[in-house]
Amino acid sequence: MSLLTQNLGFPRIGRNRELKKAVEGYWSGRITRPELLATATTLRRENWRLQKAAGIQLIPSNDFSFYDQMLDHICLLGCAPDRYLEKGRVVNLDGYFAMVRGGEIVTDSGTRHVHALEMTKWLDTNYHFLVPELAPDQDFGLASTKPFDEFREALSLGIVTKPVFLGPVSFLRLAKCQGEPFDKLSLLKRLLPVYVLILQELHKLGAKWVQLDEPILAMDMDIREKEAIMETYQTLAESAPDLSLMVCSYFGPYGANLPTVLKLPVKAVHLDLFRAEEELGRFLEGLAGNRILSLGVVEGRNIWKNDFSHSLGLIWKAAEKLGTKRLILSPSCSLLHAPLSLEAETALPDGIKSWLAFAEEKLGEVAALARLSETENFDADPEYLSNQKDIHHRRNHPGTAVKEVRERLDRVRPENGERKSPFLERQILQWKKLRLPLYPATTIGSFPQTEEVRKMRALWKKGRLSESEYRAFLEEETIKTVRLQEELGLDVLVHGEFERNDMVEFFGEKLKGFAFTSNGWVQSYGSRCVKPPVIHGDVYRGGPMTLDWTLFASRATDKPMKGMLTGPVTILKWSFVRDDQPLADTANQIALAIRDEVMDLEAAGVPVIQIDEPALREALPLRKSEWKACLDWEVSAFKLAASGVRDETQIHTHMCYCDFGEILEYIARMDADVISLEASRSRMELLEVFSEFRYPNEIGPGIWDIHSPQIPEAGEMAELLRRARTVIGSRNLWVNPDCGLKTRRWEEVIPALKNMVAAARMLRKED
Numbered sequence: 089m090s091l092l093t094q095n096l097g098f099p100r101i102g103r104n105r106e107l108k109k110a111v112e113g114y115w116s117g118r119i120t121r122p123e124l125l126a127t128a129t130t131l132r133r134e135n136w137r138l139q140k141a142a143g144i145q146l147i148p149s150n151d152f153s154f155y156d157q158m159l160d161h162i163c164l165l166g167c168a169p170d171r172y173l174e175k176g177r178v179v180n181l182d183g184y185f186a187m188v189r190g191g192e193i194v195t196d197s198g199t200r201h202v203h204a205l206e207m208t209k210w211l212d213t214n215y216h217f218l219v220p221e222l223a224p225d226q227d228f229g230l231a232s233t234k235p236f237d238e239f240r241e242a243l244s245l246g247i248v249t250k251p252v253f254l255g256p257v258s259f260l261r262l263a264k265c266q267g268e269p270f271d272k273l274s275l276l277k278r279l280l281p282v283y284v285l286i287l288q289e290l291h292k293l294g295a296k297w298v299q300l301d302e303p304i305l306a307m308d309m310d311i312r313e314k315e316a317i318m319e320t321y322q323t324l325a326e327s328a329p330d331l332s333l334m335v336c337s338y339f340g341p342y343g344a345n346l347p348t349v350l351k352l353p354v355k356a357v358h359l360d361l362f363r364a365e366e367e368l369g370r371f372l373e374g375l376a377g378n379r380i381l382s383l384g385v386v387e388g389r390n391i392w393k394n395d396f397s398h399s400l401g402l403i404w405k406a407a408e409k410l411g412t413k414r415l416i417l418s419p420s421c422s423l424l425h426a427p428l429s430l431e432a433e434t435a436l437p438d439g440i441k442s443w444l445a446f447a448e449e450k451l452g453e454v455a456a457l458a459r460l461s462e463t464e465n466f467d468a469d470p471e472y473l474s475n476q477k478d479i480h481h482r483r484n485h486p487g488t489a490v491k492e493v494r495e496r497l498d499r500v501r502p503e504n505g506e507r508k509s510p511f512l513e514r515q516i517l518q519w520k521k522l523r524l525p526l527y528p529a530t531t532i533g534s535f536p537q538t539e540e541v542r543k544m545r546a547l548w549k550k551g552r553l554s555e556s557e558y559r560a561f562l563e564e565e566t567i568k569t570v571r572l573q574e575e576l577g578l579d580v581l582v583h584g585e586f587e588r589n590d591m592v593e594f595f596g597e598k599l600k601g602f603a604f605t606s607n608g609w610v611q612s613y614g615s616r617c618v619k620p621p622v623i624h625g626d627v628y629r630g631g632p633m634t635l636d637w638t639l640f641a642s643r644a645t646d647k648p649m650k651g652m653l654t655g656p657v658t659i660l661k662w663s664f665v666r667d668d669q670p671l672a673d674t675a676n677q678i679a680l681a682i683r684d685e686v687m688d689l690e691a692a693g694v695p696v697i698q699i700d701e702p703a704l705r706e707a708l709p710l711r712k713s714e715w716k717a718c719l720d721w722e723v724s725a726f727k728l729a730a731s732g733v734r735d736e737t738q739i740h741t742h743m744c745y746c747d748f749g750e751i752l753e754y755i756a757r758m759d760a761d762v763i764s765l766e767a768s769r770s771r772m773e774l775l776e777v778f779s780e781f782r783y784p785n786e787i788g789p790g791i792w793d794i795h796s797p798q799i800p801e802a803g804e805m806a807e808l809l810r811r812a813r814t815v816i817g818s819r820n821l822w823v824n825p826d827c828g829l830k831t832r833r834w835e836e837v838i839p840a841l842k843n844m845v846a847a848a849r850m851l852r853k854e855d
């Protein structure tokens with residue numbers, strides 16, 4: 089009997105994004121409810137069978153979701169906010185979708201309009217969950233049969249699954265308070281009885297294991313939270329004595345919570361070896377009794393093939409101390425964050441494909457490691473040999489270490505990451521050169537990517553539109569947009585980004601060291617999936633990437649044209665990144681490539697260059713104490729990209745979120761001459777932050793919320809500007825929307841920009 093194997097969660101979107109298509113089809117009325125349910129059943133069955141075939145013993149259930157597992161959990165615990173409920177606590181499928189999309193809810197007493205629950209990123213991933221809203225007197229009650237139905241469904245296939253839930257303490261931590269803040273832990277005593285009911289019901293149905301995810305254990309916890317988690321698991325373990333409970337946390341070390349974890353009265357605990365390998369020793373020393381350690385040996389959220397030699401070393405070390413009966417092999421986290429299968433990747437260069445493992449292949453690795461760890465002559469085993477061959481092939485591949493790139497990075501000196509003069513000196517030179525009015529008006533870069541733009545791009549990609557026809561079309565769109573901006577009275581123009589599909593993919597396709605999968609989709613939220621590029625080798629620029637369109641547009645006008653680039657941090661964070669060198673090195677390589685583009689733009693006479701960094705704040709570590717190290721390299725990479733230029737060249741950056749009070753110090757350190765930010769949705773709350781921290785450079789707090797279809801009035805925007813002026817001052821204030829306009833329609837963009845320029849003019853008159 090070899091080592092026990094498990095999985096913590098599996099992608100539910102299907103091999104060809106069947107779930108997305110079914111859910112969106114249901115929304116638009118193209119498919120019926122029974123058809124949607126049938127698709128879901130098929131997907132779950134395929135997933136369970138696949139996991140079984142891969143050799144996994146503890147296979148999860150309740151990891152399926154029509155939209156989001158947190159939303160399912162809210163419905164299960166009967167704590168959906170009242171506005172979505174008709175009678176009682178139960179949410180039906182349409183109510184469920186109303187919670188994510190907003191919309192009409194039809195009840196006996198009429199129709200009511202509800203807005204959606206808020207969404208936020210799941211821990212440090214790019215997956216978004218729906219945030220539970222809890223009231224101080226919140227009630228809970230078992231209000232769904234989903235986990236039981238799915239358990240039975242798998243049982244009918246002969247698979248005794250391990251149902252998966254978010255644990256109660258993390259659930260409370262990740263929830264938000266409805267109205268005024270209150271002590272969410274006070275709700276625990278009402279919440280636990282529902283978990284007890286769930287466990288008891290699962291036990292009745294024949295479950296042996298239940299997985300409870302407590303990611304809070306990788307965050308900073310206060311003493312009350314630590315006590316709460318001990319009490320929670322005492323209660324749960326006592327009320328379901330015949331069930332084996334497994335507590336899982338991932339994406340960071342346990343740190344100061346480790347003594348608590350070692351004492352939790354549960355059957356098994358999980359360790360993410362990719363984020364906390366250094367804690368293995370303490371688990372082996374400290375895990376007492378007959379408790380089991382789940383070893384997260386296979387990285388669950390990146391795409392690289394596991395190095396069997398390294399993993400076997402860890403497994404043997406653990407087995408020597410605990411014995412094989414007290415170990416379970418596992419991916420490091422749920423595979424929700426990995427693409428489903430390499431099978432469809434026929435277009436990847438073959439060498440690169442052999443370096444990768446997606447969800448399906450990762451499960452194969454877990455099973456192979458279980459077997460190899462107890463194989464006498466493991467190093468003669470074909471599976472081991474083939475794995476090591478691929479690992480060595482990747483390690484020694486010329487593309488993974490390009491001499492010129494390495495040498496150039498070595499030559500980088502601190503002064504390469506600094507502008508030549510301090511901001512105040514640059515500002516004067518830029519004023520002289522650009523001669524902009526007060527409150528200069530600009531946009532964030534993209535203009536509407538209409539149906540037509542996307543259609544033409546698709547035709548061109550399929551070869552059904554010639555290069556010159558496509559070019560002519562783009563030229564026409566660009567010229568139209570330049571003329572429009574002139575007519576509207578904008579001060580710094582953009583070319584409109586019509587040639588770009590996505591702000592990262594566009595650059596990835598042009599840079600060396602990137603590859604693109606054909607089907608490597610990962611759920612981002614609900615029915616939305618993304619297909620991140622793969623950074624597999626050293627990154628450098630083959631040649632100019634944006635020069636032609638920027639110059640084409642700039643020649644069409646006398647106004648200053650802004651060159652538009654995506655920054656190194658955002659390119660890195662929205663990609664699958666190589667794991668064989670520090671992230672900072674990869675970021676700096678990308679930074680040098682962007683720097684080359686910046687220099688080319690400057691040399692060609694482009695006076696203003698914007699380097700977008702919307703992802704700067706994303707994916708920061710779960711513990712604040714670790715943010716500094718991460719933000720330090722992020723800021724350095726940005727500065728390396730931006731700092732080659734002369735003082736009179738104006739560098740802009742853009743970030744699309746408003747809650748960056750905590751990282752303002754780092755944003756200031758980026759030393760961009762101008763930063764544009766999302767602000768209108770928060771009604772400029774961010775200005776409070778700016779009044780406490782004197783941000784030294786120029787700022788354009790967005791005054792038009794482009795995420796809403798509403799067209800803002802000039803007076804409204806002028807009012808926002810006046811408020812901003814009190815904090816930022818008139819000399820440093822820019823006028824712009826809060827993000828790119830690519831998702832908006834021309835019918836909205838034209839009047840809104842007209843009003844925006846009118847608002848700028850109102851303020852100019854006041855000075």
Ligand code: GLN
Nearest residue numbers: 532533534700702744828
């Ligand atoms: N320049 C990009 C655009 O305008 C910025 C997009 C973003 O902030 N996400 O679309």
Ligand code: ZN
Nearest residue numbers: 743744827828
């Ligand atoms: Zn934005």
